[in-house]
Amino acid sequence: xxxxxxxxxxxxxxxxxxxxxxxxxxxxxxxxxxxxxxxxxxxxxxxxxxxxxxxxxxxxxxxxxxxxxxxxxxxxxxxxxxxxxxxxxxxxxxxxxxxxxxxxxxxxxxxxxxxxxxxxxxxxxxxxxxxxxxxxxxxxxxxxxxxxxxxxxxxxxxxxxxxxxxxxxxxxxxxxxxxxxxxxxxxxxxxxxxxxxxxxxxxxxxxxxxxxxxxxxxxxxxxxxxxxxxxxxxxxxxxxxxxxxxxxxxxxxxxxxxxxxxxxxxxxxxxxxxxxxxxxxxxxxxxxxxxxxxxxxxxxxxxxxxxxxxxxxxxxxxxxxxxxxxxxxxxxxxxxxxxxxxxxxxxxxxxxxxxxxxxxxxxxxxxxxxxxxxxxxxxxxxxxxxxxxxxxxxxxxxx
Numbered sequence: 001x002x003x004x005x006x007x008x009x010x011x012x013x014x015x016x017x018x019x020x021x022x023x024x025x026x027x028x029x030x031x032x033x034x035x036x037x038x039x040x041x042x043x044x045x046x047x048x049x050x051x052x053x054x055x056x057x058x059x060x061x062x063x064x065x066x067x068x069x070x071x072x073x074x075x076x077x078x079x080x081x082x083x084x085x086x087x088x089x090x091x092x093x094x095x096x097x098x099x100x101x102x103x104x105x106x107x108x109x110x111x112x113x114x115x116x117x118x119x120x121x122x123x124x125x126x127x128x129x130x131x132x133x134x135x136x137x138x139x140x141x142x143x144x145x146x147x148x149x150x151x152x153x154x155x156x157x158x159x160x161x162x163x164x165x166x167x168x169x170x171x172x173x174x175x176x177x178x179x180x181x182x183x184x185x186x187x188x189x190x191x192x193x194x195x196x197x198x199x200x201x202x203x204x205x206x207x208x209x210x211x212x213x214x215x216x217x218x219x220x221x222x223x224x225x226x227x228x229x230x231x232x233x234x235x236x237x238x239x240x241x242x243x244x245x246x247x248x249x250x251x252x253x254x255x256x257x258x259x260x261x262x263x264x265x266x267x268x269x270x271x272x273x274x275x276x277x278x279x280x281x282x283x284x285x286x287x288x289x290x291x292x293x294x295x296x297x298x299x300x301x302x303x304x305x306x307x308x309x310x311x312x313x314x315x316x317x318x319x320x321x322x323x324x325x326x327x328x329x330x331x332x333x334x335x336x337x338x339x340x341x342x343x344x345x346x347x348x349x350x351x352x353x354x355x356x357x358x359x360x361x362x363x364x365x366x367x368x369x370x371x372x373x374x375x376x377x378x379x380x381x382x383x384x385x386x387x388x389x390x391x392x393x394x395x396x397x398x399x
Contacts, residue, residue: 001026001397004184004193006171006207008032009042010147010382011374012199013154018386020161022394028163029191031184033170038151040277041201042379044344046257046265049083049143050377053090054245057110060360064388066112068381069141075383076145079153082260085143088240089124091133093328097244098135105137115140130236132331142240144260147379174210180367195393198370202276202347208370217357217372218295220350221276224268225316226341233337237264241329249308254325265341266326269315279343300354349373364392
């Protein structure tokens with residue numbers, strides 16, 4: 001069997017690993033358009049190992065996050081990759097958030113998380129002396145990791161196992177060859193395959209369209225911008241400190257994350273990116289911007305969340321407003337404690353009705369599988385997603 005995986009981020013690399021195990025004699029080829037692997041969502045993130053607290057019980061996200069963090073932790077241990085299970089606190093800053101925090105605790109318990117603990121104000125202060133809040137949920141299984149090292153280890157394992165990994169291979173066309181089979185044309189040449197797996201992340205909807213899918217649900221890129229705490233202020237945060245999400249808002253909100261190689265990141269906000277790979281405000285891709293602005297779903301989304309969208313834009317240009325958001329969790333933080341950090345672009349699928357697709361979305365065809373929504377926690381869950389994809393490919397191949 002010949003299988004072509006499109007996209008060399010964590011999901012594509014992990015899928016290739018799992019396909020090798022499921023199809024030991026298969027001819028596996030992975031195509032990545034960049035000069036190296038994991039150049040986008042896989043490494044433009046805060047490096048968190050997500051345990052599955054937030055996700056709706058029974059959802060694909062919940063199942064894969066809980067299983068995925070355990071697979072990822074074992075992968076890091078076996079490959080000597082820097083990681084730390086440091087734990088996370090989700091903090092209720094006032095009484096209006098306590099009920100939602102209790103719901104999160106129940107949800108995490110249903111999802112199978114271990115060691116969850118309700119903290120009162122005093123217990124919270126013992127763990128995070130500088131955190132605001134009247135209650136918190138402690139999530140001991142969460143942690144931080146060097147995802148760049150994970151990417152490199154997965155690529156090395158795949159090559160050692162006989163898979164063909166091609167970089168500089170941007171897919172330009174996908175066409176049928178006979179009653180069964182594909183020809184995938186790329187800037188590195190053509191690949192013939194019996195089955196294609198689309199793990200193209202920020203461009204997954206476009207790759208699916210090349211393979212004949214209707215692009216009704218579309219990737220809308222949202223840039224998340226971070227600050228970092230100066231070294232002199234990093235002691236204000238000892239673990240991961242997250243807010244209780246507001247169900248009326250589509251994004252989580254700013255939080256604090258310790259980094260695996262030192263330092264503390266603060267953020268992100270969430271604004272429309274003017275390029276699917278636009279990590280700076282000055283990055284502009286006219287085709288990407290036109291693609292977003294001509295999509296009716298985006299305008300419906302913005303009308304529904306006008307106040308939030310405006311606040312995110314203001315926070316992008318105002319360090320004072322960004323700092324004020326952070327102070328809700330750690331009041332001692334000042335503007336002087338913050339310096340510019342990195343940014344990431346989230347590949348968020350959106351429906352024509354302007355709704356964000358909340359769960360992972362895997363679309364099956366007899367000889368293709370498209371991963372059309374895999375934002376956070378896909379990095380953590382990548383090995384579990386790869387398992388799921390390999391299992392589905394096996395089932396489809398038997399038909």
